[in-house]
Every structure is written in structure tokens, then in C-alpha cells.
Amino acid sequence: MAMAVTMEVGNDGVAVISISNPPLNIINAAMLAALKEKFGEATRRRDVKAFVLTGKGGRFSGGFDINAFQNPSGDTSDRTIESIDLVLNTIEDCKKPVVAAIEGLALGGGLELAMGCHARIAAPKTQLGLPELTLGVIPGLGGTQSLPRLVGVSKAIEMMLFSKPIMSEEGKLLGLIDEIATSEELVRVSRLHALEISDGRKPWVHSLHRTDKIGSLSEAQQLLRTAREQAKRTAPNMPQHLACLDAVEEGLLLGGYKGLLKEAAVSKELVQSNTTKALTHLFFAQRATAKVPNITDVGLKPNHVKKVGIIGGGIMGSGIATSLMLSNITVFLKEINSEYLLKGMKTVEANIQSLVARGKVTQDKARKALSMLEGVSDYSDFKEMDMVIEAVIEDIPLKQEIFSELEKVCSSCCILATNTSSIDLSVIGEKTKSQDRIIGAHFFSPAHIMPLLEIIRTEKTSPQVILDLLTVGKIMKKVPIVVLNCTGFAVNRSFFPYMQIPHLLVHLGVDLFRIDRAIRNFGFPLGPFQLQDLGGFRLGKASGKEYENAFPDRTFRSPLTELLLKNGRNGKSNGKGFYVHEKGSKPKPDPSVLPIVDESRKLMNIMPGGKPISVTDEEITEMVLFPTINEACRVLDEGVVARASDLDVASVLGMSFPSYCGGIVFWADTVGSKHIYLSLKKWSEMYGSYFKPSRYLEERAMKGMPLSVAVEAKSSLKSNSKL
Numbered sequence: 001m002a003m004a005v006t007m008e009v010g011n012d013g014v015a016v017i018s019i020s021n022p023p024l025n026i027i028n029a030a031m032l033a034a035l036k037e038k039f040g041e042a043t044r045r046r047d048v049k050a051f052v053l054t055g056k057g058g059r060f061s062g063g064f065d066i067n068a069f070q071n072p073s074g075d076t077s078d079r080t081i082e083s084i085d086l087v088l089n090t091i092e093d094c095k096k097p098v099v100a101a102i103e104g105l106a107l108g109g110g111l112e113l114a115m116g117c118h119a120r121i122a123a124p125k126t127q128l129g130l131p132e133l134t135l136g137v138i139p140g141l142g143g144t145q146s147l148p149r150l151v152g153v154s155k156a157i158e159m160m161l162f163s164k165p166i167m168s169e170e171g172k173l174l175g176l177i178d179e180i181a182t183s184e185e186l187v188r189v190s191r192l193h194a195l196e197i198s199d200g201r202k203p204w205v206h207s208l209h210r211t212d213k214i215g216s217l218s219e220a221q222q223l224l225r226t227a228r229e230q231a232k233r234t235a236p237n238m239p240q241h242l243a244c245l246d247a248v249e250e251g252l253l254l255g256g257y258k259g260l261l262k263e264a265a266v267s268k269e270l271v272q273s274n275t276t277k278a279l280t281h282l283f284f285a286q287r288a289t290a291k292v293p294n295i296t297d298v299g300l301k302p303n304h305v306k307k308v309g310i311i312g313g314g315i316m317g318s319g320i321a322t323s324l325m326l327s328n329i330t331v332f333l334k335e336i337n338s339e340y341l342l343k344g345m346k347t348v349e350a351n352i353q354s355l356v357a358r359g360k361v362t363q364d365k366a367r368k369a370l371s372m373l374e375g376v377s378d379y380s381d382f383k384e385m386d387m388v389i390e391a392v393i394e395d396i397p398l399k400q401e402i403f404s405e406l407e408k409v410c411s412s413c414c415i416l417a418t419n420t421s422s423i424d425l426s427v428i429g430e431k432t433k434s435q436d437r438i439i440g441a442h443f444f445s446p447a448h449i450m451p452l453l454e455i456i457r458t459e460k461t462s463p464q465v466i467l468d469l470l471t472v473g474k475i476m477k478k479v480p481i482v483v484l485n486c487t488g489f490a491v492n493r494s495f496f497p498y499m500q501i502p503h504l505l506v507h508l509g510v511d512l513f514r515i516d517r518a519i520r521n522f523g524f525p526l527g528p529f530q531l532q533d534l535g536g537f538r539l540g541k542a543s544g545k546e547y548e549n550a551f552p553d554r555t556f557r558s559p560l561t562e563l564l565l566k567n568g569r570n571g572k573s574n575g576k577g578f579y580v581h582e583k584g585s586k587p588k589p590d591p592s593v594l595p596i597v598d599e600s601r602k603l604m605n606i607m608p609g610g611k612p613i614s615v616t617d618e619e620i621t622e623m624v625l626f627p628t629i630n631e632a633c634r635v636l637d638e639g640v641v642a643r644a645s646d647l648d649v650a651s652v653l654g655m656s657f658p659s660y661c662g663g664i665v666f667w668a669d670t671v672g673s674k675h676i677y678l679s680l681k682k683w684s685e686m687y688g689s690y691f692k693p694s695r696y697l698e699e700r701a702m703k704g705m706p707l708s709v710a711v712e713a714k715s716s717l718k719s720n721s722k723l
């Protein structure tokens, strides 16, 4: 059924107005106009005593249509009129009582409509929230005013700033929900409630007039001060957090009506912002990843994966096990001896306990998850596995041996996955005949927390196996992205310059801690050297070798990693990297690493004229990020990802690229292909082929085209391109 607003008036004198726009009853300007018309019509009718506002299809509403934010110029509606005219003048100031009957979810504009009503009745486990800030905007249908008045300033700030939804049960305790009624009883109970308000037996409450939950002004201002400080720390480059607090404050100081005006003015400005464009792009990009051409659209049905074997109980293996167990999937964790096995199982336990301590998982859920784990030191149970994930060190002969063994001990339909982060899959599966069942399941560390799952297919991996892993990924609440096989795959391949250009810059004389600072100021949570400390220098050395073999023309080689290892440094794992890592305190730059850096600089001797180069922080950032975009262009050119927006999602979820920039390709297009091309060309002449623009970038720069224009997935795989 298309978008509709319907009204039925019962013999009891209650007009039930229902919104319908499947699947989530998304609201748009036309729906708001239709609602206004229906309310107007029923207000005039003498046989109508009260209203119930509800949503069809078991979901009240997922909020306002986000498409309108992508193209704000196409949205001709004026938000001042929308919020004040509909929510305040039409609903809240209606001459007859209005009760919201909420089921499933009421998010964003959906919850705001409900808060404009005089009471709210909700079905059990209904999700209630104002997630607008995740999209770069603020609640725009009165939410910045009504929520603090219904649940108190502190809770309202928490729900809006962290975009944290609550369930109707908590809503009832807070006073946001007046009654809970089963789904079957919802409309009947709501009708009765509306009639009781009309008869004066239940209070007729105007949300905007309430002051009882707000507390004293000085208390509220203290809460706002703390929230502002926190927002500056946690969302330093995003305007919407402070803007939302400004709107709340205006209403507290000058009253709800003035607050609504402020909310409308701020919303109008924010909807035009680059942050909103970037974040709404990511919203749709993330949803698009679920649609994989020739896999999800060819009528295949996923097989149920119930038991998974994991080979290797290190950081990755235990993280993957944790995530599977929390998704009710039985895990057989295999290690080579009981000592390692015990260590792996302890890590899983610690992972789960840390989630409990942070309130992410309940004790009950933790107990249930731990009962899904079985530790084994041989393959005797592996016949029963639906899937096996290999998560041992990056050692090609070892992985090849494991896969030949797995082929013998597992059933012929078991999925054989590897968690390698860079090794070509055809090499790993070279010694087997099961190429159609071999697939990459590349999780990002820590695997029980990071949301990205890169699924790597070779030309032989069967569509069914891809679909099954996609389905497991979704059950694990990951965002799975399907990519083609090549060295480093889509994410690490694109970001390999991000890890090594900083080394080039250091050898050209730039201070390493300054590079990290510049990258952090751009919006990454960690600089590239901090990230290398986390991964450890041994891993860095092993994956560096892979890139050196695959892309020799653009790999910067220096003795630095080797020298660091020789000096007893391996990064965070032994507390000594570029930074000092001590338990319980933040990593601190380690000055004692500088003589090692100098030794490497002397050996390389590449500073022009023997002097450090002079660069601004902005140049540092561009010299690190433009080659990353250049490599992403090669990934697009080779069809490694189905669409450019997949790389945007992957860069944000896998590499913590700042979300408000919309992902690596989206950001590149805001910078412009021409500027990137010309900068790279200049640096390649000054500093060498690491910066040489790719054909894909050059073509688009010449034609003035964006980098994100649709790329056709290539039918054959071109791995290790030397372009």
C-alpha cells in the first residue's frame, strides 16, 4: 500500500487516524499535510469526542524521510511551519484529546508526533528514540522541547546526544509512556484513555506546558554545561550536538514556544550542512551493502549455520568466537595444546565480562553465551561443523596445511573461511579441491566490537557460500561487505598507503608524533603510528611484505620496523612502540624511540639536501590521505567492491575514517578529483612513485567527474594489479 493517512470514526466517538507508509511508516511533507487535514476534518465533526493517532502494520513510525536531507533544496516545506503548525497548533492545542497508540517503534519525527499527543499508550518492547543527531540534524518536530519536559533534562540529553533509544517499559517508568497494552489491546486501551481524558477522568496534559520534570534552571544549566564539554570531546567536528543543546537551553530559558522557534531555525541550517549530507549518505550506503548483485537477488535461500569451528585462540580467534557466541552460535575453539586453548578460552571470557562491565550485555546473556563454547585440541568434532574460520598467524605454508587438513576432516558442505587480513585466498586454498567453499571472513580487531565484516570471494567461491556467510554476518550484527580477492582486499589494500606514507614522511624529516596529531585533528581516533603500535610491528612487517610483493612500484621500504624489533619493541603487546603503553593510562609519545628513527633516517638518507622538508599539518594530512584515495581508485577500477559507497562504509566501520566526512570516496569527491590528482602528480615528481596518480583518478580528474560514479563489477578478477 502506498503512503496514506486514513481515519475511522467509531460509535464511541473516537476518531482513529492511522498513518501508513510501509515498511516503517516514514513521514514526509505530504503525510504531515494529510494529517493536518484529517485532524481539521474530525475537529469540526460533532460526533468526534477524541482522537487516537496510530501507525499501520505494527510499527508506529521510523521518523521523517531521510531522503529529504540528501536533497534539502528539493524539500520545499518549511520546518518552522511543520513543527509548530502540526505538532503544536494541530495536535497539542487540539480542542479534543489526542492519544498516541504506539507499537514496534517510534523514532525521530515518529516519537515527536507521539509526544505532541496528550497521552501515549505503547505495546511491550516498543523502541522509542530520537536518533536525529546520527544524521547530522537535530529533532525537528518539537523533540528538543517535548522530550526534556516528559522525561527530564538529563535523560533527554542522554537519549538525544547518544541517539540512545529506550524500550516502552523504561518509557513507562520515566513517564514518557502512560500505559502499556498488548498489541491486540493497544487501540482499544488508547480509545478508552482518550475518552477518559475527554470526560475529565484522566489528565489532559500538554507536553509543552509541563515543567514538573525539568527541575531548577541552575541544575538544568549545569547538566547542559557538562553535556557541552562531553560533546566537544566526543564529537569535536560535528555541529549538531552543540546545536541541539542550544535549542534545549533556549526552551528552558524562554519557554517551549521560543524553544520550538530556535529548533526550527537550527534545523533549517543543519539540513544544509556537509555533515548531514555525509551522514545521510552513509545511512543509505550501509543499507545498500546488504544488496549484493548475483547473490542476494537470485532467489537463493541461506543455510542455517549452527556450529562454527575456529582455528586459533589468539586475539582475532577469541574475538570472533565471542561475537558468534553472543549471537547464539555454538563455537568449537581449537588450539594446538591445552595451554594455548586455556588462554584462548580465558580471553573469550574476559571479552564477555568486559561487555557486561560496560553494560552492553546482561549477566544472563553472558552466561548463555559462555555455554555456547567448547574448547578442543583436535579435529574429532569437526565433521559436525557448518563453517570453520581459520584465525592463525599470517603464515602461508601453515594456512595451506590447515586448509588441506580441514578438507579431510570436515563434511563436504562445510564453509571453509579464513580471517587473513592480506594474503591472497587462491594461495591459501591452493592445495585443496574445495575452492568453491573457500571464502575470506575478515574481521577487524577487536572482532567482538568492530562492526565491519569484509567477505572475500574468489572467482570460484559459490554464491550459496557467500550468501551463508552474509547471513551469519548479519546474525552477528556486523555490516558485511562482499569484495573480490586481491592482496589486502578492499579495506587494507586501500589503506596500505595510510600505513606507509607516514614512514616516508618521517624519513623526509617530519616528526612522527606531529603526523599522528594532524591525522587525529582531521578526525581519526588514532594516528597511523598509534595504529601500528596496536597491531604490533611483527604483523606490520609480515603484511608489509605482502604489499611489497604485490605493489613494488609504490611500496616505501625502510629499515625502521626491523630496527624497532631489534631494539625489543613490538608495539602495544610489550608496552613499547612509538608510544609507551602502560596499563590504566593513555599511550604517551616515547622520546626514546627517536634515536632509532634517526638511525633509520641516516640509513635511508632521502631528505632533499639533507634537510627535513617543510610541510603544514594540512599538507601532512593530504599527503597521507590522497595516496589512500589513489589506491581506493584502483580498488574501484578493478571492481573489487560492487559500488563506491561500499568503500565509504568500509572505511568508516573498518578504519575509523571520520563518519562526518561520509567515507573515503565521498570525502574525495567533496575535495574534488582534480585537486587530488594535481597534488599527487606534484608529489610524485618531488618524492617518487608512491604518489603516482592511478589511471582511474587521472581519467576522472581530466573529465571533471566524481570518483563515485558507478563502477561495473568486473567478471574476471585482476589481483595484484601493478597499475
Ligand SMILES: C[C@H](O)CC(=O)SCCNC(=O)CCNC(=O)[C@H](O)C(C)(C)COP(=O)(O)OP(=O)(O)OC[C@H]1O[C@@H](n2cnc3c(N)ncnc32)[C@H](O)[C@@H]1OP(=O)(O)O
Pocket (backbone or CB within 6 Å): 023, 024, 026, 062, 063, 064, 065, 066, 067, 105, 107, 108, 109, 110, 112, 131, 132, 135, 138, 139, 140, 141, 143, 284, 287, 288
Ligand atoms: C524531523 C525529524 O526530527 C527528523 C527525523 O525524523 S530523522 C529520521 C529519524 N529516524 C531514524 O533515524 C531511523 C532510521 N532508520 C533506522 O535506523 C532503521 O531503518 C530502523 C531501526 C528503523 C529499522 O531497521 P530495519 O528493520 O533493519 O529496516 P531497514 O532495512 O533499516 O529499513 C527498511 C527500509 O526503510 C528505509 N528507511 C529506514 N528509515 C528511513 C527514514 N527515516 N527515511 C527514509 N528511509 C528510511 C531504509 O533505507 C530501507 O530501505 P530499503 O529497503 O530500500 O533498503
